[in-house]
Amino acid sequence: QSALTQPASMSGSPGQSITISCTGTSSDIGGYNYVSxxxxxxxxxxxxxxxxxxxxxxxxxxxxxGSKSGNTASLTISGLQAExxxxxxxxxxxxxxxxVFGGGTKLTVV
Amino acid sequence: EVQLLESGGGLVQPxxxxxxxxxxxxxxxxxxxxxxxxxxxGKGLEWxxxxxxxxxxxxxADSVKGRFxxxxxxxxNTVYLQMNSLRAEDTAVYYCAKGVGASRFKFxxxxxxxxxxxxx
Numbered sequence: 449q450s451a452l453t454q455p456a457s458m459s460g461s462p463g464q465s466i467t468i469s470c471t472g473t474s475s476d477i478g479g480y481n482y483v484s485x486x487x488x489x490x491x492x493x494x495x496x497x498x499x500x501x502x503x504x505x506x507x508x509x510x511x512x513x514g515s516k517s518g519n520t521a522s523l524t525i526s527g528l529q530a531e532x533x534x535x536x537x538x539x540x541x542x543x544x545x546x547x548v549f550g551g552g553t554k555l556t557v558v
Numbered sequence: 559e560v561q562l563l564e565s566g567g568g569l570v571q572p573x574x575x576x577x578x579x580x581x582x583x584x585x586x587x588x589x590x591x592x593x594x595x596x597x598x599x600g601k602g603l604e605w606x607x608x609x610x611x612x613x614x615x616x617x618x619a620d621s622v623k624g625r626f627x628x629x630x631x632x633x634x635n636t637v638y639l640q641m642n643s644l645r646a647e648d649t650a651v652y653y654c655a656k657g658v659g660a661s662r663f664k665f666x667x668x669x670x671x672x673x674x675x676x677x678x
Binding site for chain 2: 499
């Protein structure tokens, strides 16, 4: 199972909105509404930000939102803040009953 | 408060074995699937293995199938990962993660990780 495709890096200014894409296939993203997004700060464990494409866990800012179209899922962060600078990973359930992650996107807030 | 505490990592030679443990607290352990996810130094996340709430069903990534075994002891609130025939490419921080609800493919709590280094 190949990793999902994410841009390696992205950057934005405080207050801006940014959208991170995650591209898979019909065997993973396109086949199920089981896409999750995780935020990871350096040296820390990942944190769940979005699950089942669009759902936000309790305590996660509503500046984070998720969507999906075909084989591509997206994470949008609005009103960028310095604390949003981190690595972001998408994941999806697959037809093989496994889980696949994206390669990760390093977000810089400049 | 949910807590996941991994242990058992360390330095092991290629071909060797190691058993990781993850002690859970703060939730009804027997109601949730548990998983292991690893991260090689400077690299991304890789799902390794999952086990359902009863321990009756297990799932593995192709990269570890036949070498790693996941298990759990619900009486001890602990999940394990037995790693055999270790290779250099297994070097990573191994995270224990709790499933969201009945799901085994989304994780709402993670441990801080334990480092496994495979080297001669």
